[in-house]
Amino acid sequence: xxxxxxxxxxxxxxxxxxxxxxxxxxxxxxxxxxLIGLTILRNRGREMTFSWRRMTGLGLLASFSKGISGxxxxxxxxxxxxxxxxxxxxAVGIASIxxxxxxxxxxxxxxxxGAAMPRRxxxxxxxxxxxxxxxxxxxVSRLPSKRLALIIGxxxxxxxxxxxxxxxx
Numbered sequence: 001x002x003x004x005x006x007x008x009x010x011x012x013x014x015x016x017x018x019x020x021x022x023x024x025x026x027x028x029x030x031x032x033x034x035l036i037g038l039t040i041l042r043n044r045g046r047e048m049t050f051s052w053r054r055m056t057g058l059g060l061l062a063s064f065s066k067g068i069s070g071x072x073x074x075x076x077x078x079x080x081x082x083x084x085x086x087x088x089x090x091a092v093g094i095a096s097i098x099x100x101x102x103x104x105x106x107x108x109x110x111x112x113x114g115a116a117m118p119r120r121x122x123x124x125x126x127x128x129x130x131x132x133x134x135x136x137x138x139x140v141s142r143l144p145s146k147r148l149a150l151i152i153g154x155x156x157x158x159x160x161x162x163x164x165x166x167x168x169x
Contacts, residue, residue: 004059005059006066006098006101007101007105009063009067010063010064010067010106011067012064012067013067013106017067017069026069026164027167028069029069030161030163032076033163034157036075036160037075037156037157037158037160040156041150044146054083055081058081067106067109075160077094077099079152079156088145088148088152092139092148092152099132100132
């Protein structure tokens with residue numbers, strides 16, 4: 001489901017990204033990733049139940065963010081899945097696979113849009129996203145779910161704050 005929604009969201013994001021100033025995109029991603037990190041940290045002790053409605057919104061929001069800026073997908077999808085009741089290791093694995101497919105679709109959409117893009121970077125970006133799947137799956141299989149939620153929440157909060165500060169300064 002995340003992959004299917006990702007294709008819709010990334011196409012919408014690319015369509016908007018070609019006409020928005022880069023600083024606005026960075027502020028958007030910074031705020032979004034910061035908020036998801038803080039939400040994970042606030043709710044990490046709670047037992048969350050799975051919700052298709054939350055997953056649908058998450059898939060569209062994360063892929064839209066990926067399409068509009070090229071970033072933010074991993075922390076959003078991973079964090080959002082945890083908030084939707086999916087265990088940390090499963091969330092990381094699902095996010096890794098969905099991000100590889102979403103990245104490939106985003107690159108294809110940018111190439112078709114005619115927007116300026118250093119084409120020599122595209123293969124490296126797609127390959128890097130695909131190769132991260134087995135590495136992330138191995139790493140998260142070694143961490144307990146509660147600790148993983150703390151790490152993901154903390155890293156997302158830090159990444160969002162860093163992105164926001166860089167966008168503003």
